[in-house]
Amino acid sequence: MTMTKNVLDIKDLTINFKSEGKELSVVDGISFSIKAGETLGVVGESGCGKSVTSLSIMGLIPSPPGRVANGTIEFEGKNLLDFKEKEMRKVRGNEISMIFQEPMTSLNPVFTIGKQINEVLLLHNEMNKSAARNRSIEMLKLVGIPRPEQIYHNYPYQLSGGMRQRVMIAIGLACQPKLLIADEPTTALDVTIQAQILNLMRDLKEKTDTSIMFITHDLGVVAEMCDRVVVMYSGQVVEETDVDTLFNDPKHPYTLGLLGSIPKATEKIDRLYSIRGQVPQAGTVERGCRFADRCDKVMPRCYTEDPPLLKMKEGHQCRCWLYAEEEGGAEIDS
Ligand SMILES: Nc1ncnc2c1ncn2[C@@H]1O[C@H](COP(=O)(O)OP(=O)(O)O)[C@@H](O)[C@H]1O
Numbered sequence: 001m002t003m004t005k006n007v008l009d010i011k012d013l014t015i016n017f018k019s020e021g022k023e024l025s026v027v028d029g030i031s032f033s034i035k036a037g038e039t040l041g042v043v044g045e046s047g048c049g050k051s052v053t054s055l056s057i058m059g060l061i062p063s064p065p066g067r068v069a070n071g072t073i074e075f076e077g078k079n080l081l082d083f084k085e086k087e088m089r090k091v092r093g094n095e096i097s098m099i100f101q102e103p104m105t106s107l108n109p110v111f112t113i114g115k116q117i118n119e120v121l122l123l124h125n126e127m128n129k130s131a132a133r134n135r136s137i138e139m140l141k142l143v144g145i146p147r148p149e150q151i152y153h154n155y156p157y158q159l160s161g162g163m164r165q166r167v168m169i170a171i172g173l174a175c176q177p178k179l180l181i182a183d184e185p186t187t188a189l190d191v192t193i194q195a196q197i198l199n200l201m202r203d204l205k206e207k208t209d210t211s212i213m214f215i216t217h218d219l220g221v222v223a224e225m226c227d228r229v230v231v232m233y234s235g236q237v238v239e240e241t242d243v244d245t246l247f248n249d250p251k252h253p254y255t256l257g258l259l260g261s262i263p264k265a266t267e268k269i270d271r272l273y274s275i276r277g278q279v280p281q282a283g284t285v286e287r288g289c290r291f292a293d294r295c296d297k298v299m300p301r302c303y304t305e306d307p308p309l310l311k312m313k314e315g316h317q318c319r320c321w322l323y324a325e326e327e328g329g330a331e332i333d334s
């Protein structure tokens, strides 16, 4: 077996938010890793804790009301949670960068596209202005922006949503980060543009050795983009496996529910939310499985005992009592 180094190792991460005097764990003891060059999908319905997890990696949890209450986030072997803000600023945009769902809110409307890419380059690199300009235009070209010399001088409002997202990817990749976190990068875009952006990201993945954490609620996107997947539910990891197994041998009833609701390419409506019921608010399920109320296969013990993460096979884990008695269903946490 070849040993591939992990770029990111998250262990027992718990993130709390205070609301109305009470502190609730919106991310509750999650662990996962991302290997060098790998694209890890993080999936789950809205409110599962995906964005909060990615913000914690960037050191951007709004505090208060939020705080990392437990765990470690090791990036290349160093715990980012020990970094001071000044050190994190060197990591952000340089070694780890992030692209968000809505590019308009992350681009500054009063500066040109060129200035905004230059800024990232000049912040992290020894580079004069003309070298930065050349590199910026090169980046715009790389992400498939036509007439990059002209777009360089444009303001964000002059570009379409798809072009703005390309610019965000250019900014995200400008410093050749080791890890790119993409939080629903195509959700706000229409289907055609979405396909173009995904093609672009797949292309970039082949050309660079950047690891990608790809957050999405769309399993169709996972099938196209990812090597491995973590399924999150109500702040916990409920299943983790490689992409082939996710589609051919999924175990958790929640994963099955998500798979049953993949929108077909021809359908405009998002059918992901067709699993009956809703994700419980963090902290409202005191005992038992957090998915029990929505589960087709629920058993009495699901309401009384927290299911542990069980090993299905090497690299495949699932948090469900259905598999507790099965051979190989060894408990890997408690
Ligand atoms: N700034 C905040 N203040 C209070 N609660 C928050 C804040 N941001 C997120 N949360 C809580 O954390 C939970 C997870 O949110 P989030 O990570 O954005 O979910 P996802 O990205 O999976 O849709 C939400 O249910 C929300 O209640």
Ligand SMILES: [Mg+2]
Pocket (backbone or CB within 6 Å): 050, 051, 052, 183
């Ligand atoms: Mg989110």
